Amino acid sequence: MKRHRLEAWLSHHSTVIILAVPLLVIAAITDLLAGSLLIRLATAMFVSMIIVIGMQVFMGNSGILAWVHVGFMGIGAYIASVCSMTPQMKAIAIPQVYPFLLNIHLPFWPSILVGSAVATVVAAAISYPLMRLSDAAAAITSFALLIIIHAVLVHWDRVTNGPRTLFGIEEYTTLWISVVCAILVLIVAYFFKESSLGLRLRASREDYHAASAMGINITQVRYFSFLISAAIAGFGGGLFAHYITSFTPDAFYLIETFNILAMLVVGGPLSISGAVIGTVLVTVAREGVRAIENTINLNHLLPFEVIGLTEVFLATILILSLILRPQGIMGSRELRWKPKKNMDETNKAK
Amino acid sequence: MIVFEFLINAISLGSLYALIALGLVIIYGILKMVNFAYGELIMIGGYLLYLVGLNTNIPWLIVAVIAVIGAMVVSYFTELVAFRRVRVKSLTALLITTFAVSTLLQNGALLVISPRAKAVALPQIFSTSISIFGVGTPVRNILTIVISISMLIGLTILFRYTILGIALRAAADDFQMTRMLGVPANLVISSAFVISGAIAGVVSLFWVGRTASVTPTIGQGPLLIAFVATVIGGMRSLVGAVVGGFVYGVIFSFIGVLLPQVLLDYREAFMFLIVILILLWRPEGLVKVKYAEERVG
Numbered sequence: 086m087k088r089h090r091l092e093a094w095l096s097h098h099s100t101v102i103i104l105a106v107p108l109l110v111i112a113a114i115t116d117l118l119a120g121s122l123l124i125r126l127a128t129a130m131f132v133s134m135i136i137v138i139g140m141q142v143f144m145g146n147s148g149i150l151a152w153v154h155v156g157f158m159g160i161g162a163y164i165a166s167v168c169s170m171t172p173q174m175k176a177i178a179i180p181q182v183y184p185f186l187l188n189i190h191l192p193f194w195p196s197i198l199v200g201s202a203v204a205t206v207v208a209a210a211i212s213y214p215l216m217r218l219s220d221a222a223a224a225i226t227s228f229a230l231l232i233i234i235h236a237v238l239v240h241w242d243r244v245t246n247g248p249r250t251l252f253g254i255e256e257y258t259t260l261w262i263s264v265v266c267a268i269l270v271l272i273v274a275y276f277f278k279e280s281s282l283g284l285r286l287r288a289s290r291e292d293y294h295a296a297s298a299m300g301i302n303i304t305q306v307r308y309f310s311f312l313i314s315a316a317i318a319g320f321g322g323g324l325f326a327h328y329i330t331s332f333t334p335d336a337f338y339l340i341e342t343f344n345i346l347a348m349l350v351v352g353g354p355l356s357i358s359g360a361v362i363g364t365v366l367v368t369v370a371r372e373g374v375r376a377i378e379n380t381i382n383l384n385h386l387l388p389f390e391v392i393g394l395t396e397v398f399l400a401t402i403l404i405l406s407l408i409l410r411p412q413g414i415m416g417s418r419e420l421r422w423k424p425k426k427n428m429d430e431t432n433k434a435k
Numbered sequence: 436m437i438v439f440e441f442l443i444n445a446i447s448l449g450s451l452y453a454l455i456a457l458g459l460v461i462i463y464g465i466l467k468m469v470n471f472a473y474g475e476l477i478m479i480g481g482y483l484l485y486l487v488g489l490n491t492n493i494p495w496l497i498v499a500v501i502a503v504i505g506a507m508v509v510s511y512f513t514e515l516v517a518f519r520r521v522r523v524k525s526l527t528a529l530l531i532t533t534f535a536v537s538t539l540l541q542n543g544a545l546l547v548i549s550p551r552a553k554a555v556a557l558p559q560i561f562s563t564s565i566s567i568f569g570v571g572t573p574v575r576n577i578l579t580i581v582i583s584i585s586m587l588i589g590l591t592i593l594f595r596y597t598i599l600g601i602a603l604r605a606a607a608d609d610f611q612m613t614r615m616l617g618v619p620a621n622l623v624i625s626s627a628f629v630i631s632g633a634i635a636g637v638v639s640l641f642w643v644g645r646t647a648s649v650t651p652t653i654g655q656g657p658l659l660i661a662f663v664a665t666v667i668g669g670m671r672s673l674v675g676a677v678v679g680g681f682v683y684g685v686i687f688s689f690i691g692v693l694l695p696q697v698l699l700d701y702r703e704a705f706m707f708l709i710v711i712l713i714l715l716w717r718p719e720g721l722v723k724v725k726y727a728e729e730r731v732g
Contacts (some may be wrong), residue, residue, distance in 0.1 A: 150527045214715050221469055222714050224530050225662060229707040232659065236704035343538050350531055393545030400539035404517050407532050411524040
């Protein structure tokens with residue numbers, strides 16, 4: 086009896102293992118066989134995966150289109166960088182920095198956690214009233230939030246160095262750190278989805294009125310979920326900063342939003358498996374086209390320079406995927422291992 | 436006299452913004468779809484001004500007509516190829532599609548033309564000034580006012596007195612009912628997109644006329660203006676869009692005068708803060724409409 090229950094539990098939650106093992110395999114193969122360029126690409130992919138999963142936590146489970154997560158990623162990235170830089174470097178990289186920020190010097194992990202925490206606090210401060218909105222109103226307000234966050238990042242010279250490049254961040258995010266973090270975030274997202282909070286959020290997605298008639302406080306449920314997803318996005322932002330080591334506020338604006346959305350939508354925003362698969366597929370496709378674009382430009386195969394081919398390709402893929410499979414590759418399913426012969430007993434055990 | 440100058444500026448800005456907002460709301464009223472690709476129609480108009488205007492000897496007025504028609508055609512095709520197929524699915528899918536189409540057009544321009552700004556040929560009249568009541572005013576501002584107001588009057592006549600206009604208004608009020616009464620859905624939606632494209636084309640003349648150059652991202656500014664203006668005025672009504680555009684023009688001019696220099700950098704952020712506040716406190720905007728129904732596809 087006991088064994089069956091464990092088996093049922095394991096097969097019910099097998100999604101995490103089914104997703105995590107291939108990610109570890111990808112990381113291992115890249116690390117052993119590939120050159121430094123591919124290792125960097127794989128690291129970038131795992132960092133993107135964290136943002137995509139963070140977006141899935143809110144957007145997938147609530148059904149509300151959210152543009153703002155890349156903004157939280159930006160907040161996380163800037164705060165984490167400001168925390169982890171040495172005071173000497175900070176004085177050069179951010180000439181006008183506030184004196185009280187200048188002497189903060191934290192190790193890598195605390196910096197990232199502070200970045201994530203600040204993103205969460207910002208989300209907590211501004212988002213509660215917005216959680217009442219649905220549909221187009223929600224989409225416009227979250228888009229407006231992204232623009233506001235971007236405007237603040239661009240103009241707050243004393244923290245972000247303004248529109249100029251912030252440089253001199255030390256590289257900490259290795260391939261293995263990024264893949265382990267992606268798997269941790271995946272586990273958080275999975276158990277969030279399975280939790281009572283996640284279930285209530287999904288109920289509100291399926292039928293708003295029925296869910297509130299059941300006594301679900303939808304605004305509150307959406308709010309807490311939004312905070313979790315903002316925390317994940319901020320965390321991913323911190324990792325991103327320590328991977329890329331120099332960036333401008335434009336790194337966290339419409340282009341990145343488009344990338345992240347494409348990954349989530351192609352895979353299927355309703356499921357975590359979809360988010361993971363979408364990230365991998367879109368990254369592979371995008372980097373493939375980018376390689377072609379670079380080859381053309383480096384060898385002067387065409388009389389003019391090719392710019393924007395990658396984005397055109399990605400946008401076409403996204404539109405086609407929305408026309409042909411609007412629910413994405415996975416729809417609302419998760420990858421799950423189901424032992425056939427034990428099905429009856431598993432049901433009895435329940 | 437400063438007041439007069441300020442007034443001309445505000446009205447000129449306001450009427451242009453009203454036009455920009457109207458082009459967005461025509462689509463939103465029917466499909467409840469925020470068209471993120473709207474700004475790119477303005478970009479298309481601008482690039483046609485550049486491509487046709489600089490490479491041929493056609494008179495400018497005809498070039499302008501070609502630009503407007505080009506924006507109409509592209510608008511029609513975005514609906515035909517992309518939006519029509521996603522429309523029946525979810526609203527989220529539709530919004531993401533418009534964002535994807537926007538990215539596609541923007542990067543298409545990068546790919547086909549150039550990431551660098553391209554100079555646009557403009558007639559002499561765009562750069563001359565005349566003096567009214569002793570105040571020097573660019574003719575462009577007067578022209579913006581005249582053309583925008585006549586466009587608004589023309590559209591009013593279209594909406595009030597033609598069968599197409601009545602069908603469009605009916606569709607905006609209750610699309611399902613309109614279809615049941617025998618109005619072909621695809622025709623109504625296509626014409627809405629064509630009208631939206633025409634408005635974008637006219638806007639592009641003046642928007643590009645301000646800087647006399649065009650870049651792939653030139654559509655982002657007008658798109659954001661349209662967002663703010665439509666939310667201020669009320670997203671469901673055409674009158675609301677016009678009111679919202681004018682109000683935005685006036686607020687924007689006032690903020691430019693009143694806000695201290697330090698905060699002026701955050702002007703965009705302030706405008707979007709207003710959007711969020713209005714959506715929270717008065718989601719129906721300044722102009723109310725009688726009907727409010729769920730989205731249809």
